[in-house]
Amino acid sequence: MHILVIGAGGMLGAKLLARLGNEGKLGGKSISRVTRYDAVIPPAPPASNYPVETFVGDLSAAGEAEKLIAGRPDVIFHLAAIVSGEAEKDFEKGYRINLDATRILFEVIRKVGGGYKPKIIFTSSIAVFGAPFPDAIGDEFFTTPLTSYGTQKAIDELLLNDYSRRGFFDGVALRMPTVCVRPGKPNLAASGFFSNIIREPLAGKEAVLPVSDTVRHWHVSPRAAIQFLVQAATLDTEKLGNRRTLTLPGLSCTVAEQIEALRRVAGNDVVKLIRRENDETIAKIVSGWPRNFDPQRALSLGFKAEGSFEDIIRVHMEDELAPCK
């Protein structure tokens, strides 16, 4: 089985490659080869007993998708995107990378023909939803994105559904919850604080909380996110019919609940490293974000997120802070 990972240099891409390398299989089938693709050179691939080839380029540029599909990958994880803030700032770049590159990839696959029908796992986002919405968003709620990024993801979902319905490939689009605790350095994304207030104090460093602790949001650990990708790639897509977009399970909790979970897991002194410093801009952005979902469909298909924020913190400690890392 040949697997292509587009966006291999990102956090999810790297973790997915580590899991694939560790298991050597996907859905019971041996992996014979992996191709990595990203706009920047990713770090060396994790250990594996199959060859890993790496390409660096811009998927929207002429000939790039053809180059990747020439190897006829059986499974394609398409995780690459310009993030929300950048897509909002640079309108043309956002549409070029988040819409055109995806459509070019789909078109190149369609034109191969001759029975070639790879599986495509595409990461969409809860940014396809925009306020006002109900407290818990159901599976049949409409998409009214309030960012160009959310618009591009919603369009990609529609394209993936149509191309799958026409039989050009076998696609699944996954609306990921916010991944928390993100490892690595604090980043400037508006959602960064959800991870920062856990990761930094656990590392003995101060973290800034820019919003009220009544803010509620929708989280999943990196480990569960990778499990979602693997599950989607091995799912019997007959069960999806023509509705190939899934809102995934997550944990809905407030910032106050996050902090209390941190206190229980790591104690008062760690929690004291969270400094409250309101930021009106971030508070305003966050107020338009979904808080909770009722993802019955994904639950019935066996997708499962953490049951408590303490579990999410423990996953972070096991996967990122264990002595061997």
Added chain:
Amino acid sequence: MHILVIGAGGMLGAKLLARLGNEGKLGGKSISRVTRYDAVIPPAPPASNYPVETFVGDLSAAGEAEKLIAGRPDVIFHLAAIVSGEAEKDFEKGYRINLDATRILFEVIRKVGGGYKPKIIFTSSIAVFGAPFPDAIGDEFFTTPLTSYGTQKAIDELLLNDYSRRGFFDGVALRMPTVCVRPGKPNLAASGFFSNIIREPLAGKEAVLPVSDTVRHWHVSPRAAIQFLVQAATLDTEKLGNRRTLTLPGLSCTVAEQIEALRRVAGNDVVKLIRRENDETIAKIVSGWPRNFDPQRALSLGFKAEGSFEDIIRVHMEDELAPCK
């Protein structure tokens, strides 16, 4: 006020031009100039006291949208599309005309800049919905098109919303009910029979009913459809916020109710001209179509459809069969 009508040669385009010509105004403002555009040469424009310019071309071709926008129209009615059946048969043509041409138009407008911000009225379709759905589809129900045409319209809606949110133009997308009674010759569209079984018998001709008379569908007269276009063009779009797609009101009725209305308006002998001849293919297509809506938002904005199918028949008789026509 300069008005551009894209798709001017279609049924709605021609009727819209007739109304504009008749009134000479739109929303209280005098019309100074109208530009008509279509892929085929439309019939001579109806009488008006302003000049009418006509262009013929393919909106997806290089330079076409630039040519139309060079005249800086204040209001753009974008009614042009490849119909559902053709977009399903010719995948590339459907995406080129129904998606690419619309996006090119939006891009050309965006790039004008300098405060140019026309109003755009775009005709979307209830084909953005695909079964299964509730008996009456609400305003917040998700779009799961089962045709490439419906996919292209749903994508256009998302683009129109994002471009409007960013301030590049002032757009409104209208999900039209099936227009009935369509004037002219019977056409081969799967939905054609809804009009055929009324129009043909009224003209003393036989018409075929290919489905069971329990089939329920969502109708509006051509006159009300034109009123929707005019109302949307003169709507205070502040009221729409960032949700610029409206599902329009219509009349939900069964084929049996259509036939009974025809009997009441025109008598038994006319109804006898309807010949029942089941067509499994058409029955299957129609079974996936929406039957009824609960379009609270458009109703609260003052959009109004006919209250009975008898009214729809009377509109047809007044507008198409009056002695002076």
